[in-house]
Amino acid sequence: DAGVIQSPRHEVTEMGQEVTLRCKPISGHDYLFWYRQTMMRGLELLIYFNNNVPIDDSGMPEDRFSAKMPNASFSTLKIQPSEPRDSAVYFCASRLGTSGRTGELFFGEGSRLTVL
Amino acid sequence: RKEVEQDPGPFNVPEGATVAFNCTYSNSASQSFFWYRQDCRKEPKLLMSVYSSGNEDGRFTAQLNRASQYISLLIRDSKLSDSATYLCVVRPNDYKLSFGAGTTVTVRA
Numbered sequence: 001d002a003g004v005i006q007s008p009r010h011e012v013t014e015m016g017q018e019v020t021l022r023c024k025p026i027s028g029h030d031y032l033f034w035y036r037q038t039m040m041r042g043l044e045l046l047i048y049f050n051n052n053v054p055i056d057d058s059g060m061p062e063d064r065f066s067a068k069m070p071n072a073s074f075s076t077l078k079i080q081p082s083e084p085r086d087s088a089v090y091f092c093a094s095r096l097g098t099s100g101r102t103g104e105l106f107f108g109e110g111s112r113l114t115v116l
Numbered sequence: 117r118k119e120v121e122q123d124p125g126p127f128n129v130p131e132g133a134t135v136a137f138n139c140t141y142s143n144s145a146s147q148s149f150f151w152y153r154q155d156c157r158k159e160p161k162l163l164m165s166v167y168s169s170g171n172e173d174g175r176f177t178a179q180l181n182r183a184s185q186y187i188s189l190l191i192r193d194s195k196l197s198d199s200a201t202y203l204c205v206v207r208p209n210d211y212k213l214s215f216g217a218g219t220t221v222t223v224r225a
Contacts, residue, residue, distance in 0.1 A: 031211065042217030043160070043203070055211065091159060105213060107159035 006108035025094030139204030
């Protein structure tokens, strides 16, 4: 079975450019999460969706970040304009609602973003 | 104060040794607790849940102390393949998981 699929795996861009990260969750999963990981701050939850609806975006750092989930099989995280401090690994994860109590989130392999 | 705090390590141990480390959490209403494992440059994966009475999964033992708000993980008979970063994870509500920054373990031959 396919896991969570993220693209691109690596992105190097220049400050001020727009960055779009993509995620395809596991089929049938109704929760989707976007996390950011840095050495300094660890894994931070940015936003999560339930049935394609954003539930909690309190972790989104600022207005330069936006996320959408137009359907059950696709989500995007966009940064516009990007800044060097946005450099991090961005993980998408999904979960079936009933597995909440088991705590199992299925992560994609991550998108490693470098903003020069 | 961070929701979940861990000793970053690194814990550098020889094969066959026992290694143990803790994490503390700030929200006393947290409902569930887990350990995730993350290999270098890979995604996190669930290692085990942590139950109130403590639980084992092979060479791994997890303990929970609600009164002191800490969770522990013990690895017995360490293998080279146990080298990884171990993330302490707390579920403060039904849908959110809060991750610690991780404890790095290196097992040497």
